[in-house]
Amino acid sequence: MPKTFLIDTSRCTACRGCQIACKEWHELPANQTRQRGSHQNPPDLNPNNYKLVRFSEHLDNGVIRWNFFPDQCRHCDVPPCKEMGDVYHEGTIIQDEKTGAVLFTDKTTVFTGEEFEQVREACPYDIPRRDPKTGLLSKCTMCNDRVQKGMLPACVKVCPTGAMNFGERADMLKLAESRLATVKKTWPKAMLADPGDVNVIFLLIDDPENYHTHTVAQAAFGPMTKKQFLATLARPFKAMAKV
Template sequence: MPKTIFVDTSRCTACRGCQIACKEWHELPANKTTQYKWGSHQNPQDLNPNNYKLVRFSEHLDNGVIRWNFFPDQCRHCELAPCKEMGDLYIEGAIVRDEKTGAVLYTDKTKNFSKEQFEEIRESCPYNIPRRNEKTGVLTKCTMCNDRIHNGMPPACVKVCPTGTMNFGERSDMLKLAEARLAVLKKQYPDARLADPDEVNVIYLLIDKPENYHEFAVAQADLGPMSKKQFLATLARPFKAMKA
């Protein structure tokens, strides 16, 4: 069974320890500070090749009161990953899944995707996660600290979290924890929900409507009558048929 991260946003204080721990573990360079130029404490402004994780700050008015929602954004490591399905159309094995952990990983082969192919891969992700390092051409995102897991350690973001926002373990255990926390929080927050728990291995508990977090807090796709799981399962079929 794959490993899963459960993110309880009700406990997030936006300390950004997870964001920094991720950068330190992966030895990612710093970004130029921009917060004084665009009016938000969120920094940097978006995910990028040097930030696999980003604590997003979202403000909205609730009956005249300003509310802040914090969202530690990262790859969801989808049960059926559209980025991998799309990537396999062009370079099989450039995007892989670790059989032991379930982590979806981008290899150095991703540098061989053209810019047009990268844009198709990025657009296939319902959470707008993949980014490209313009210097190396390699696609980047959260690895779930796959190397740490194989050495008996939790992901760096989970290890450093001081509030219990980040949790890690077997998928079945994390689903039980998520459902238990949801039942408790529903009493105080009627809009509380789990974000796409059946389709992803990074499960978020939201205490507000998804639109009060950010655009891609839940899967973004025009599904019509299909469920999200059906959509993800059928996404790449036409492309695979063309390849065959």
């Protein structure tokens, strides 16, 4: 069974400890930034930030409300980025059998600009980024090197409030349901974001659109299940590639 994160936004204070710990563990360089009228910094995910605490400010019955969202790759159960990547270059994006981590390998440099855009657009959470200097695709790795050695991901290790949780999927789902029942007493809109399809489950206390455009999967699902949709997303392209 794969490993899973539970990110409880009701406990997030936007300290950004997780964001910094991620950069330090992966030895990612600093970004040159400037004040843009928001405490969110940098403005978006990039090759030097696999994790970004997003700040969303909006009015709720005339009261200013802040929502904090530690954005990262969801490590989908059926990853559409991998499905699409295999259309062009099979094996460039892999899924670790033991942890479920979706990993971009060094081979991702072979993607052309157009191919990368197809991979990025396949992601319903707008996660993949590309380093313009190296050509490598980048995102959260689930700290797979740490997890394989029995350690917690760096972001979970440093979280001071209990917002970040990590463990066996069954345990995290049980914790998610328990926390949701508790949080709903105070925040009736509380929900779990796509818990059946991803291995990074967010507990939200507000409407998804009040966090970020891509908080939940941005796809119009028909009679098939969401998981079936993700699994079949790239099949027409695969068929075309073999012709």
